[in-house]
Amino acid sequence: MVEHRKPIPVTEAVERVINKAQALGIESVALHDSYGRILAEPIKASHDVPPFNRSPYDGFAIRSADSAGASGDTRVQFEVIDHIGAGAVSGKTVEKQQAVRIMTGAPLPAGTDAVVMFEQTVDSGETFTIRKPFEPLENVSLQGEDMKEGDAVIESGSFIHPGTIAVLATFGYAQVEVAKRPVVGILSTGTELLDVSEPLVPGKIRNSNGPMIAAQLARMGIGCKTYGMSADELDESFNIVKQASEETDVLITTGGVSVGDFDFLPAIYERLEAEVLFNKVAMRPGSVTTVAVANGKFLFGLSGNPSACFTGFELLVRPAILKMMGADKLYLPRTRAVLAEDFTKANPFTRFIRASYDGSSIRPAGFNMSNAVSSIARGNALIVLPGGTRGYQAGASVDVLLLGVEEGASEWTL
Numbered sequence: 001m002v003e004h005r006k007p008i009p010v011t012e013a014v015e016r017v018i019n020k021a022q023a024l025g026i027e028s029v030a031l032h033d034s035y036g037r038i039l040a041e042p043i044k045a046s047h048d049v050p051p052f053n054r055s056p057y058d059g060f061a062i063r064s065a066d067s068a069g070a071s072g073d074t075r076v077q078f079e080v081i082d083h084i085g086a087g088a089v090s091g092k093t094v095e096k097q098q099a100v101r102i103m104t105g106a107p108l109p110a111g112t113d114a115v116v117m118f119e120q121t122v123d124s125g126e127t128f129t130i131r132k133p134f135e136p137l138e139n140v141s142l143q144g145e146d147m148k149e150g151d152a153v154i155e156s157g158s159f160i161h162p163g164t165i166a167v168l169a170t171f172g173y174a175q176v177e178v179a180k181r182p183v184v185g186i187l188s189t190g191t192e193l194l195d196v197s198e199p200l201v202p203g204k205i206r207n208s209n210g211p212m213i214a215a216q217l218a219r220m221g222i223g224c225k226t227y228g229m230s231a232d233e234l235d236e237s238f239n240i241v242k243q244a245s246e247e248t249d250v251l252i253t254t255g256g257v258s259v260g261d262f263d264f265l266p267a268i269y270e271r272l273e274a275e276v277l278f279n280k281v282a283m284r285p286g287s288v289t290t291v292a293v294a295n296g297k298f299l300f301g302l303s304g305n306p307s308a309c310f311t312g313f314e315l316l317v318r319p320a321i322l323k324m325m326g327a328d329k330l331y332l333p334r335t336r337a338v339l340a341e342d343f344t345k346a347n348p349f350t351r352f353i354r355a356s357y358d359g360s361s362i363r364p365a366g367f368n369m370s371n372a373v374s375s376i377a378r379g380n381a382l383i384v385l386p387g388g389t390r391g392y393q394a395g396a397s398v399d400v401l402l403l404g405v406e407e408g409a410s411e412w413t414l
């Protein structure tokens with residue numbers, strides 16, 4: 001008898017998965033290993049940045065009051081009494097009409113409150129003259145102008161990117177508290193699958209889903225265990241899935257999840273006595289995406305069809321893993337864009353179309369069936385067309401989810 005599955009809305013599927021996903025705790029890593037991790041502590045400024053008033057230019061530090069009256073006609077002269085570069089502190093106190101030759105980054109000497117750039121001086125040597133007056137604090141980089149001691153600078157849960165690392169280094173974090181990452185496994189099921197290095201033979205295709213998912217994980221800062229490929233054979237697949245699920249927090253399988261005679265994932269979930277969160281989602285591609293939990297381990301049954309597999313990962317696996325990683329932003333950033341060409345197909349389920357987005361308009365990235373590989377390569381975004389709609393014309397405003405934006409992403413709210 002053919003199994004009938006009840007589709008649930010994609011937002012409901014996301015919610016069910018998110019409700020099951022638990023953060024895995026905290027560990028300490030060296031700063032240079034922290035790129036791509038999720039910060040597990042809030043970062044407060046432990047001192048002012050910059051920590052002292054400093055020169056933002058190469059020039060001369062003066063007392064601004066001494067420059068009063070300087071003009072094109074009336075030059076004002078200064079005597080140079082010291083010379084410092086960044087890292088040095090002048091021991092001198094600057095008196096009337098005196099100056100210190102100062103390089104970018106050096107602290108302002110006692111008594112001075114302005115900096116004259118070399119380009120603003122005439123005849124510079126032991127003495128120099130200027131042709132304009134300077135305001136107090138003119139050309140001075142002020143202590144604390146960037147960050148003040150005690151400022152909340154970065155929130156816990158943020159993705160650690162190069163800018164985060166610059167802040168952490170500034171405040172002396174040689175070690176950083178980060179969220180633990182889940183151990184994720186990938187198993188590609190299908191008797192038809194060949195390894196990437198194998199020659200094509202009749203009836204077979206190369207496994208593109210496994211390497212694609214590994215890369216989708218990599219751009220989230222997650223490595224993976226690869227369980228290779230298994231044939232569509234129940235006992236063999238069951239044994240691999242059972243062992244892999246024991247060795248991982250999240251096992252992602254592709255293929256074998258629909259209602260075909262050789263689709264064994266549903267039977268495997270049953271044998272594992274897994275709790276199936278859903279086995280049909282009102283989305284296309286990826287309607288067969290199934291998520292189950294067995295012994296506290298996630299089993300993501302993604303479709304074998306490449307575009308469906310890709311989309312199921314981005315919409316359902318990615319937020320679950322981000323929650324396990326302790327991230328504060330779980331969803332793909334969402335925006336609106338103008339459709340660049342007609343899309344007249346009906347959308348019985350919410351449709352996610354691989355598309356290329358140029359910042360204002362968006363164009364479907366070619367062949368858009370769930371078995372497409374080419375459009376995944378060409379797309380950098382997904383157009384979202386709600387279920388029950390059809391007949392979108394060029395010029396229509398549509399919802400768009402941006403792909404590959406792992407840093408500083410805003411949220412796609414449910």
Ligand SMILES: Nc1nc2c(c(=O)[nH]1)N[C@H]1C(S)=C(S)[C@@H](COP(=O)(O)OP(=O)(O)OC[C@H]3O[C@@H](n4cnc5c(N)ncnc54)[C@H](O)[C@@H]3O)O[C@H]1N2
Pocket residue numbers: 188189190192193205206207208209210254255256257258259260263285286287288302303304305306308370371
């Ligand atoms: N009677 C029905 N048939 C199908 C239904 C349905 O509701 N009733 N759903 C269709 C939909 S929608 C999809 S999507 C597919 C999904 O099937 P599976 O997820 O079980 O995947 P497979 O049948 O194993 O493979 C589908 C397709 O993808 C190719 N494939 C598989 N693995 C890979 C891989 N690692 N790399 C590249 N390509 C892969 C495979 O050869 C098939 O062509 O079911 C429909 N059928």
Ligand code: MOO
Pocket residue numbers: 283284285286287288289303305307308370
């Ligand atoms: O699961 Mo299928 O991808 O809806 O075409």
